[in-house]
Amino acid sequence: AQSVSQHNHHVILSEAASLELGCNYSYGGTVNLFWYVQYPGQHLQLLLKYFSGDPLVKGIKGFEAEFIKSKFSFNLRKPSVQWSDTAEYFCAARGSARQLTFGSGTQLTVLP
């Protein structure tokens, strides 16, 4: 069965620190990958997505993610976080079954 793993459940950083959140998926074959963010009290929003092509994907608000096929990974990065980045981050994947499967989420807290 397809699955998505996010190993960091809660990450606490100071402003201006660099961020990397891990995401691994368990599919073979073609896969579409996504990172969503959920700010407190708000809906899930798409940060970025990978379908094909350049494995380094740039999203909104300075976030980027790198698809490494050999490692089945799609880690999210940001060089310098801000207090406003405090939110929960979800990695998701869609394989041939077309079902969008989510990881358990990573809560990011950025200290001012």
Place this chain on the structure above:
Amino acid sequence: ETGVTQTPRHLVMGMTNKKSLKCEQHLGHNAMYWYKQSAKKPLELMFVYSLEERVENNSVPSRFSPECPNSSHLFLHLHTLQPEDSALYLCASSQGPGNTEAFFGQGTRLTVV
């Protein structure tokens, strides 16, 4: 505002009640989804509708009953729920299968007492 609207935002119901959650999308999408979001657990896909036909039912108990009368509306009918069903229920829509992302509503926070 995502174009996906869910009502109500909060719902408290007893175990013997019957209630319904409503989702409406104004994006012209033809696929709609119900997800359950519980604390510390991955989002669980419950149901998928594509072109108003149910295409996925991930072993969801029969006390949850979805309905998709048209491509813009999706309901989740609730009957004799258990306290462990308390969660945030999220509706999403997308432009069919394939290389598209899902757009989510703000969810209904359900508490079963």
